[in-house]
Structure formats: structure tokens, C-alpha cells
Amino acid sequence: MKKRTFLKLSSTLLAAPVLPPLTGWIADDKPRNWAGNYQYSTDKLYPARTFQQVQELVKKYDKLKVLGTRHCFNGIADSTHQMISLLEMHQVLALDPKAKTVTVDANLKYGDLATYLDRKGFALHNLASLPHISVAGACATATHGSGVKNGNLSTAVAALEIVLANGEVRTLSRAKDGEAFRAAVVHLGGLGVVTKVTLDIQPTFKMRQFVYENLPLDQLKNHFDAIEKSAYSVSLFTDWQKKRVNEVWLKERMGAGKPAAAKPEFYGARLATRNLHPIAELSAVNCTEQMGVPGPWYERLPHFRMGFTPSSGKELQSEYFVPARNAVEAILAVERMRDRISPHLFISEIRTIDADDLWMSPCYKQPSVAIHFTWKPEWPAVRNLLPMIEKELAPFGVRPHWGKLFSITPAQLQTRYEKLPEFRKLLTDYDPKGKFRNAFLNTNIFGK
Template identity: 75%
Template structure:
């Protein structure tokens, strides 16, 4: 597979005069997201290299949105007016070894921060499937990894700095700001421009991962909790065919001094893989993190894909729905019933568990969850017809879609899933009274205003 340059703008950003838009970056090439499925509504992209420049841009324009690593598959970060890039602001601001926190510029990517922390003897509690995403963007949309005891990435946030629509700098912390903090962490880009994030850290650790192939779905029905708890992080991949889970990825933490037992050759009817594999079995595993039980740093095992390579399959579409973990089996079987409608358009599905949290707009708010993820072939016309079928089958479990992925759920239905939404809107009104940061996605999904 070819390597992908995720941010085509990197050299351009550094060479462009401050406050000048990056218009016409490549002749006849429109600004698109990572997968190429979404074309942004403006080519006015303004780079900022300092807090002062961010404030100046916010004050200058009546409408603006921050564009990060562009890994969202919908219009949550889009603007038809002006886009702001903080790509140049990606440094470690402070490492507090006593408080076990690290403060970073919001545009830093996990793939940058992780090796730095490991070199200092520290680790994050979890990582997503790929490390190429920005910390601020991932936290704003409640992006997650896996593990029955692991909250999503946003749960590591203990402080943040945000610039409001008035250009004012506000700092929030878990320790001091209560509801205001719990509302702001998963903010969906509605409150302002996050410029710094403080994350909880812990002592570094090693991990290993094994993959088992062809787990009978019947075993999952009878032993879901055991299988989901088999490692620090567990991912189940399926194409919904042949009554099976194609691959079980078990990522085990190796604590200092603990005895490490070899992996069993079979696991609930699945067999131990004899070589590294890709979640999509037809693809090469060269871009995947090391398997076969080889110990390595936490940040080289928790993601599925290495920082230096193309993540996942390249051009694709993604959808994901969170359901209560207590309904995991029923929800899985509901999707399995749609296998003949789903499979023709599917690359692979992934099932992951995420612990509950208290962040108002998180899909895991007060709810230990199962996330049912779909990596689709890049055919939106076909996927658009399948998503309502999935949403209907999952409706008894009140699914919450991933904020940064594709869904067709009606705004009123989506809004009903978030009990703190009215209170969140009040805080949005405080931070952004004239809707400077509101776009079509937020107007539709949070306010029910279509058009």
C-alpha cells in the first residue's frame, strides 16, 4: 500500500504569510478530508502560529471553524466561510511529573506525543486505532480506543484552554470547574478554539498483542464479557458472514515483574494466528503494529496501525454506533441479521468496548458502551441506503452515532439521546452568543435547523 501524506498543507503552512488564506494550494484540487469523501465548502484556510494570531482571526471573521487532521467523515469541522489551521502549534507545553499530567498544544498528534512521553517514563491510558489524529480533535468528538475499563480519549483531559467567540482566553480544569468542564471537553467545535489540552498520564508500560482467527459467533453470545475482558484492550473484527468473528485482537498489558504466559493455541474455538494480519484479511499487515506476542512500548501496540504508514485501507467511509454494553449481544445479533444488506458494501466491522464517563456530549455519558464500527467501501450512494436499516435495527438500544462519522439519524432522535443537551446549549450561548462557530452540521444535529 502507498504511504499517505495526511496533511498536504504542512510545508505550505510554514511558508505562507501569517493571516493570509491558503487559497488554491494545488491547481484544480479542492480541500478534502483524509479519506477523500468529503469536500470542504471553502478554500479559505488561515494558518495561526500563536495564541495572538488565533485571537486576531477569531475577532476578524464573523464565521470560522478549526480544521485539524481532517479525519472526520462528515461536515462537523466544515465552514462555508473561513477555516482556521493550528497545525504549526503542536508542541509539548509542560510535563508535570509530580501531578502526572502533560500539557500540549491542541494540534499535537498522538503519534507525536506518545514517544515523547515514553521517553520520559510515562504513558497515556489509551490510544485510538491509529495515532495520526490530533489530540484536540479526538477529544472534541469523543474518539476512543477499547477496553472494558478504559474511558474514551476525552476522559484523560484534566484541563483545557479555549478561546471564545469574543477572543477571550478561558481555562477550565476538572478539579475546579465542575459542570462547565464536563460540558466543554466533548465540545464538538461549538464553544470556540481549543489551544491547549492537559492530559492525565501514568508510568510507562509494555504491551503485547495476539490475534485469534475465526471465533464462532455462538461463542460470543455465551462469553461476550469474558472475551471483551481478555486484555487491556480488545477488538473484534467481523464481515458479518459465516457466523463468525474474523479476528480477535487481544492487547495485553505487561506489568513490571509479572509472569508472562504464552498465548493458548485456541480461544473459544478461534485459532491463534501464525503471522501478523491486517483487520481486512486481504490486505498486507505491513502497516499494522507488531503482533505475535512480541513485547513493545504501549504506544506501539495499542493502535492497530503504525504512525509511519497508511492507516486502515485508504479510501473508505466510516460509521459507528454506541449502544449500552448490557445490550451488546442483542445489538450484535441485530446487525448480523442485516448481513446480506451490509456485506456487499463493507470492508470490515470492528466491535470495541468503552467505559462510561461523565462528559455531557460523549456517546458514553453514564453508559458503559459497545461501539459497532463499519468501514465501508467508498460508495456513499449505497451506504446511505444501508445506514437507516442499521439505525432501525439498533433503535431499541437507543444508539448514539460517533460525532465524526457518517449517520442518517434524524436530529430530533439524536438530540433525545443526550439528556444534557439543553444545558450544553446554554453554555454554547455563553461562549458563542452569535453563532460564530456554528456550522451546518451543528445547526442540523444540535438545533434541528436544516438548510
Template identity: 75%
Template sequence: MEKRTFIKLSTTLLAMPAIAPLASWVPDKKLKNWAGNLSYSTDRLHPASSVEQVREAVKKYPKLKVLGTRHCFNTIADSTDNLLSLNAMDKVVSLNEKARTVTVDATMKYGQLAPYLDKKGFALHNLASLPHISIAGACATATHGSGVKNGNLSTAVSAMEIVTAAGDVRTVSRANDGDLFRAAVVHLGALGVVTKVTLDMEPTFQMRQYVYENLPIAQLKEHFEAIVSGGYSVSLFTDWQKSRVNEVWIKQRIDKNAGPERGAATYFGATLAKKNLHPIAELSAVNCTEQMGVPGPWYERMPHFRMGFTPSSGTELQSEYFVPRRNAIDAILAVERLRDSISPHLMISELRTIDADNLWLSPCYKQPSLAIHFTWKQDWASVKKVLPLIERELAPFKARPHWGKLFTMAPAQLQSRYEKLAAFKQLVHEYDPKGKFRNAFLDTNLYGS
């Protein structure tokens, strides 16, 4: 498809409202993920609307995987045997104002929870680019937003309820379970079925968002830390061409007032946008969150896309690699050297920072990180040839791929990046001794050679 045709089609689809959640769960001959690049290996999708029904399904089926909002681009949630849908379990269970925690059903989406919390006077510390993802799924794969002092979404988890392979219900918490908790939060679906998640809250706050265009790479090399620290959350979008970052999205907390002065015309050589922009400049910004410094609630500024709309047609592929933030510039320049190989297949890249955490299988375990994200055209044959080039260039920095996105890294290399992997696999054996929740993805990437 020609670029102009693609842009026109995408813009049309961007204007369409989100499909009703229940409609997307009507089984058909081929269950697909959100992007449409993956057909699941079975259409045996079993619904559960209570913890007791989850326990019954877990006891009944020898092999089972949970299928959530289907935003993963690889087979991490796939099964050749049985899939379990908790789509009906998406309610707020309780809100503890004194402890500043909220407990929710696992399949609740951030876009559902955020307005509820705001009305109660509370907020989450961060959100991902898309508000349409489930809380349990996002935490299981260490999905993230941006901000030098912001941990990924999993770091807000203070407790989880899990149904194990034996059908037992266990609760693990930060307060009571130490290493067990740190191992279990980013669990990749290997420990059991998460039925409830408890998240930390903070008082609600207002934000504003500015977008700047054409940041010179030379400025990024000289002032990287200052640039990415210029707001509560900062995202850099680039197509790796013309020695520049196409767009800089700066999300400011009004109560903390970090970032460029209100309405500053330039930002490290980039110029203030004169209208709302889409991360892909050619596309309409109609479904993007409000920019131009207009104040608004935290949940209407931290995502890139508005809550009430499907952000794109979904016809894309995604990859992402995490490197230590101390290596950020060297890693960015290493990828830039591949621009002529990357650009023909790329829609846009996004650079974001994430603070370190202590969650065993988090890509940010013990290291403040830079995430280098690629949104690809949906051409896996071509992307599959480019990814090894990127992985080779990022190898000196011991890059860790996003668990839910596309990568070609050899299992032995991937495993070597996680110092607690052996201990995690021992925990998996304790929770799931017969491999009920194992699938090809886990067999290959956690156990393969």
C-alpha cells in the same frame, strides 16, 4: 472496482510512507478530508501559529471553523466562510511529573506525543486505532480505543485552553470547573478554538499483542464479557458472515498480565494466528502493529497501525454506533441479521468496548458501551441506503452515533439520546452568542427538528 483489484491497490498504497504534514496543508481548489469523500465548502484556510494569531482571526472573522487533521467523515468541521488551521501549533508545552500531566498544543498528534512521553517514563491510558489524529480533534468528538475499564480519549483531559467567540482566552479544568468542564471537553467545535490540552499520564508500560482467528458467534453469545475482558484492550473484527468473528485482537499489559496465557493455542474456540494479520485478512500486515506476543512499548501496541506509516489509502467511509454494553449481544445479533444488506458495501466492522464517563456529549455518558464500527467502501449512494436499516435495528438500544462519522439519524432522535443537550446548548450560547462557530452540521444535529 473488483475486490481483487481493490485489495491490490490498497496493499500498494499501504506501503507508502505518510505524506509530510506541511504538504497536506497546501491549499488547492478543493480542500478535502483524509478519506477524500468530502470537499470542504471553502478554500479560505487561514493559518495560525500562536494563541495571539488565533485571537486575531477569531476577532476578525464573523464565521469560522477549525480544521484539524481532517479525519472526520462528515461536515462537523466544515464552513462556507472561513477555516482556521492550527497545524503549526503542535508542540509539548510542559510536563508536570509530580501531577502526572502533560500540556500540549491542540494540534499535536498522538503519534508525536506518545514516543516523547515514553522517553520521559510516562504513558497515556489508551490510544485510538490510528495514531495520526490530533489530540484536540479526537477529544472534541469523543474518539476512543478499546477496553472494558478504559474511558474514551477525552477522559484523559484534565484541562483545556479555549479562545471564545469574543477572542477571550479561558481555561477550564476538572479540578476547578465541575459541570462546565464536563460540558466543555466533548464540545464538537461549538464553544471556540481549543489551543492547549492538558492530559493525565501514568507510568510507562510494556504490552504484547495476540490475534486469534474465527471466533464462533455462539461463543460470543455465551461468553461476551469474558471475551472482551481478556486483555487491557480487545477488538473484534467481523464481516458479519459465516456466524463468526474473523479476528480477535488482544492487547495485554505485561505488568497486569490480563488475557490468554502466553502462546495459548485457542481463545474461546478461536485459533491463534500464525503470522501478523491486517484487520482485513486479505491485506498486507506490513503497517500493522507487531503481534505474535512480541513485547513492546505501549504506544507501539495499542494502535492497530504503526506510527510511521499511513494506515490505508483513505478511500473508505466510516460509521459507528454506541450501545449500552448490557445490550451488546442483542445489538450484535440485530446487525448480523442485516449481513446480506451490509456485506456488499463493507470492508470490515470492528467491535470495541469503552467504559462509562461523565462528559455531557460523550456517546459513553453514564453507560459502559459497545461501539459497532463500519469501514465501508467509498460508495456513499449505497451506504446511505444501508445506514437507516442499521439505525432502525439499533433503535431499541438508543444507539448514539460517533460525532465525526457518517449517520442518517433524524436530529430529534439524536438529540433525545443526550440528557444534557439543553444545558450544553445554553453553554454554547454563553460562549458564542452570535453563532460564530456554528455551521450546518451543528445547526442540523443540535438545533434541527
């Protein structure tokens, strides 16, 4: 098979911003991320098939990082030394119906976990737009779905099992470890190798989703809270053009009192008459079922189906969180940049996430709105746009998604997290010699 070439984003983060330099086109055998924009810095990738092998590898090497399903767009999981893969550790380990928890191998994908849970009569509280991501990786970076009453995926974590730098095992739980647990859940890969995760579950439920087209921007400005509260999960997709939101995706939990049919109009938007992809030019075959067709929760909460390529495939992504109270102001600030943004954009998505108490979560102590950008693979242009967007959002204390592209300097970033000094100490306590540190952590958590 002919080797594909991808744009390499170097993991050498010597300057203040985390944006890596453009180094040209490459074609070799080092692993790359899912979208192809990031090439990791070493080909020394060691698979671990058992818990004992994880311990052996951790003890053997002085520097090590875990590489999961590769859905991050920056160097958060990169290493210039060695990486360990847990791809073959992907089992459900225990289901506790009484406690309403499930314990899984860290690298189990949400799509696989969801089908298992549903067969057993259970569900998770939410899912991200992609079911292809791993439990451990998503929770480590505070990945999220949508819904004003739904916390990010990390908020479902009830316990973690971590192999520390010396090979010892530590288990932290919400029930027993309090603040130490809340510090460790969104760990950014810096504490050790997470091998098991216990998640809260609930009884299974059915859902349906409707899509509306062309929501006027004035309606969004005047009724943002009502729009976001209109369904269990709401996503707004926009290209920032024509003073409108292109598509509104409403994901409803089915139950008593729900009308049988959707209204033909939603705040001036019209009900779609066919299944749609968030990117209008692409086929909806990869997307979860719409048109109000009932289905299980795990086939409606994500935007994309497990067996298909999500989103556009080859792309760049960035995402910014602002307090929900500033949502309209922040959206309008980005909208004013529409003519600069749109030529390089596939689509943007706006979602809400409830507040949580996890130290390094972008939603720590504040209900938040996330403004997401799915960019065309045009890195030089995107690299120039990110600082402009961040400047417009700076008055709102913007926080970036940890696993996506951003240029906020460490000095700025560290002021946005009140618990960051304590988190830095936690990393040092767990990993005094920096075995699990890399350029991303050294720059953004420890850098100045």
C-alpha cells in the same frame, strides 16, 4: 501532479438527516478530509502559527471553524466562510511529573505525543486505532480505543484553554470547574478555538498483542463479557459472514503473573501464525506488531503504525454506540443484515468503552459497545444502509460517533443526550452570535 477526483459530500444539511447529498465528482483545490470522501466548502484556510495569531483571526472574522488533521467523515468541521488551521501548533508545552499531567498544543498528534511521553517514562491510558489524529480533535468528538475499564480519549482531559468568539481566553479544568468542565470537553467544535489541552498521564508500560482467527458467533453470544475482559484492550473484527468473528485482537499489559506464551485456542478461535491486517486482503506491514512481541504501549494500543497509511485509505466510516448490557442483542441485530451489509463493507470492528461523565460523550453514564463500519467508497449504497442499521439499533438508544457518517434525525438524536438542552445553552453563552456554528451544529444540536 495530476489532481485526484473524489466524491463530494455537500455540507448543506437542510433536511433532517445529517447525510449530505451526492453531488458528483469534483477536482478543485478546496481541502478534503483524510479519506477523500468529504470536500470542505471553502478554500479560505488560514494558518495560525502562534497563540496571538489565533486570537487575531478569531477577532477578525464573524464566522470561523477549526480544521485539524481532517479525520472526520462528515461536516462537523466544515465552514462555508473561513477556516483556521493549527497544524503548525504541535508542541509539548509542559510535563508535570508530580501532577501526572502533560500540556500540549491542541493540534499535536497522538503518535508524536506518545513517543515523547515514553521517552520521559510516561504513558496515556489508551489510544485510538490511528495514532495520526490530533489531541484536540479526538477529544472534541469523544474518539476512543477499547477496553472495559478504559474511558474514551476525552476522559484523560484535565484542562482546556479556549479562545472565545470575542478573542478572550478561558481555561476550564476538572479540578476547579466541575460541571462546566464536563460540559465543555466534548464540545463538537462549538465553544471556540481550543489551543491547549492538559492530559492525565501514568507511568509507562509494556504491551504485547495476539490475534486469533475465526471466533464462532455462538461463543461470542455466550461469553461476550469474558471475551471483552480477557485483555487490557480487545477488538473484534468481522465481515458479518459465516457466523464468526474474523479476527480477535488481544492487547495485554505486561506484568507479573502473565504467561510467557499465548494459548493456541481462545473460545474456539485459533491463534494466528503471522501478522494480520483487519482487512484480510491487505498487507499487515502497516499494522502494529503482533505475535506476542513485547513493545511500548504506544506501539501496541493502536492498530496502525504512525508512519504508514492506516486502514484501507480511501473509505467511508460510521460507528454506533449502544449500552454494554445490550451488546449481544445489538450485534445479532446487525448480523441479521449481513447479506445487505457485507457487499459494501471492508470490515467492522466491535469495541468496549467505559462510562464517563462528559455531557456529549456517547458513553455518558453508560459503559458502551461501539460497532464500527469501515465501508467501501460506495456512498449511494452506504447512504441507503445507514437508516436500516440505525432502525435495528434504535431499541437500544443508539448514539452515533459525532465525526462519522450517520442518518439519525436531530429529533431522535437529541432524545439520546439528557444534557443536550444544557449543552445548547452553553454554546449560546460562549458564542452568542454563532461564530463557530456551522450546518452540522445548526442541524444536529439546534435543529428540530
